[in-house]
Amino acid sequence: MENYQSNLTSDKHFYCSQTKKSSLTLPIMGVIILASLFGAVFGFMAGSISKKIPNKLSSDFPKNNNSEIINVNPFANKQEIAREDSVIIEVVQRSVPAVVSIVISKDIPKMQDFFSNSFGFPNFFDPFGNSEPNTGKTEKRKIGGGSGFIITQDGLIVTNKHVISDENAEYTVITNDNQEHTAKVVAKDPINDIAIIRIEAKDLPVLNLGDSDSLQLGQSVIAIGNSLGEFSNTVSRGIISGLKRNLTATGNFGESEKLSDIIQTDAAINPGNSGGPLLNIEGLVIGINVAIAQGAQNVGFAIPSNQIKRIINQVKTTGKISIPYIGVRY
DSSP states (O other): OHHHHHHHHHHHHHHHHHHHHHHHHHHHHHHHHHHHHHHHHHHHHHHHHHHHHHHHHHHHSOBOTTOOBOOOOTTHHHHHHHHHHHHHHHHHHHHGGGEEEEEEEEEEEEEOOTTOSTTSSOOTTSTTOOSOOEEEEEEEEEEEEEEEEEOSTTSEEEEOGGGGOOTTOEEEEEOTTSOEEEOEEEEEOSSSSOEEEEOSOSSOOOOOBOOGGGOOTTOEEEEEEEETTTEEEEEEEEEEEEEEEEEEEEOTTSOEEEEEEEEEEOSOOOTTOTTOEEEOTTSOEEEEEEEEOTTOSSOEEEEETHHHHHHHHHHHHHSSOOOOOOSOOO
């Protein structure tokens, strides 16, 4: 009996051990099955994603003719800007030699200086020298400045009529190499603010005229001129802000002139720029800088190049400007 109970106890212990192993085996098998299922699912998803990645790369990155992916340059925008600047620089370098400064000089009365009396003492009747009495003598002084550009190798220059409007003044052209030339007025347009002058020289650099009728709003332009009559070959850059503008321009001495179908630009145009060229990025003259809006910022105007082509051709062939008209003259 003792042996039976012992065996029974032993059997019972064995039975219990078998039961625990079975209870552990089922969860382990479940984990293995779930892991297999998840592995299969994730493997399928990874395979589908890996197939889409090349298509995504091919759409995001350009390819060459050999179907190889080309690396995208992160500095592409900077290179584009540098390329545009290099175009502007090239146009300026080609154009500046043909742009001239025009100096306006005139004999004006020489005034008595503050300490100019014969006794060497100040004039006590006019201690501040306000009246500056006329000495009866004259002296040549610079009274203004403008701009122009050369259109023929033998010295024909286009400028504004108001730049050389004073019949009693003398005009000196200063070229880009700082050579001074006495200028002679060849012709003035009685309608438009355009004039042609000449200097005695040969083999000069020239600028060519472009088609101003093809201009578009927002198009890049370059203005070059003798800014403020002091800073020769000043370069400014802007765009076409408006086309076919009509306005009345008034000068410093009260003279006025109606300008029609002219170009508006935001390129900086200052006194002294009058007569200078307005260029496109091909280096062709598409306008002549003529006026600015007082009290405004970056509102300048230029006469379209197509308005002066006929005038230039007339001067080249006949030496003068002829304008047909119909009406009553009195």
